[in-house]
Amino acid sequence: MNILFLGDIVGNSGYQAVKKFLPSIIKSKKINFVIVNGENAAKEGVGITENIVDELLSCGVDVITTGNHVWDQKETYEFIKKQKRLLRPYNLTGDVPGHGFGIYVSTRGYKIGVLNLMGNVFMKKCDDVFMKSKKFIDENKLKKNYDFLIVDFHGEITSEKMAIGHVFDGNATFVVGTHTHVPTNDGRILKKGTAYLTDAGMCGDYDSVIGMNAENSINRFFKRSSLKHFPAKGEASLCGAIIQANPKNGLASDISQFIFGGQLQKDK
Numbered sequence: 348m349n350i351l352f353l354g355d356i357v358g359n360s361g362y363q364a365v366k367k368f369l370p371s372i373i374k375s376k377k378i379n380f381v382i383v384n385g386e387n388a389a390k391e392g393v394g395i396t397e398n399i400v401d402e403l404l405s406c407g408v409d410v411i412t413t414g415n416h417v418w419d420q421k422e423t424y425e426f427i428k429k430q431k432r433l434l435r436p437y438n439l440t441g442d443v444p445g446h447g448f449g450i451y452v453s454t455r456g457y458k459i460g461v462l463n464l465m466g467n468v469f470m471k472k473c474d475d476v477f478m479k480s481k482k483f484i485d486e487n488k489l490k491k492n493y494d495f496l497i498v499d500f501h502g503e504i505t506s507e508k509m510a511i512g513h514v515f516d517g518n519a520t521f522v523v524g525t526h527t528h529v530p531t532n533d534g535r536i537l538k539k540g541t542a543y544l545t546d547a548g549m550c551g552d553y554d555s556v557i558g559m560n561a562e563n564s565i566n567r568f569f570k571r572s573s574l575k576h577f578p579a580k581g582e583a584s585l586c587g588a589i590i591q592a593n594p595k596n597g598l599a600s601d602i603s604q605f606i607f608g609g610q611l612q613k614d615k
């Protein structure tokens with residue numbers, strides 16, 4: 348059972364590249380289930396629209412996760428109520444629409460749980476992610492509630508991500524970080540069988556500042572520009588990981604980093 352996870356899609360560059368290349372990647376890598384983080388997929392580089400969700404689902408994506416920018420396109424607050432394949436962070440505070448966890452059936456008939464968490468450090472205020480995670484693990488079990496569990500941990504700092512990886516070790520198939528837009532090279536299988544990667548990286552133009560136009564971003568750092576950030580428009584790299592998941596125990600038997608196209612492609 349091969350599961351592909353792609354990190355934050357940034358702007359039109361990332362969105363168009365996913366649409367263009369995902370169908371052939373699914374075939375060539377024999378992928379059975381696809382999860383993408385889509386919280387920056389709108390053309391402004393923040394939020395996601397209903398049309399983009401529909402297009403991503405029709406080109407092979409099974410579930411879309413998000414994070415701190417989930418509500419940045421106003422329409423999302425409404426359409427997420429009827430779109431079960433779009434998740435918002437599970438530990439958002441208060442009474443908010445949508446879900447942070449769902450169970451989906453793969454083409455091979457397996458039940459795949461997807462949990463979308465958000466970190467507490469340097470992020471928008473949300474409920475304690477460690478307490479929420481512990482409760483979730485107490486109430487949900489691999490091979491009982493679902494065959495596999497994929498956790499997208501949307502967070503800023505590496506220590507918090509790695510700690511959550513250990514908290515879920517043995518209770519999830521894969522814990523993957525998102526949000527920093529920079530892929531880390533520490534993909535591995537933890538002691539109790541959960542695959543872990545600190546950050547998947549983004550699907551976007553790396554000739555940029557985390558996907559945004561570099562010149563404008565630099566000017567903002569120098570306080571020479573009051574222009575809002577806007578996405579870079581060059582060729583995107585698609586970044587994430589492919590997990591080989593074992594149906595017998597729901598754990599991971601292999602993890603390989605996935606980097607395709609654009610500036611980060613290694614073997615052209």
Ligand SMILES: [Fe+2]
Pocket residue numbers: 386414415416501525526
């Ligand atoms: Fe984010």
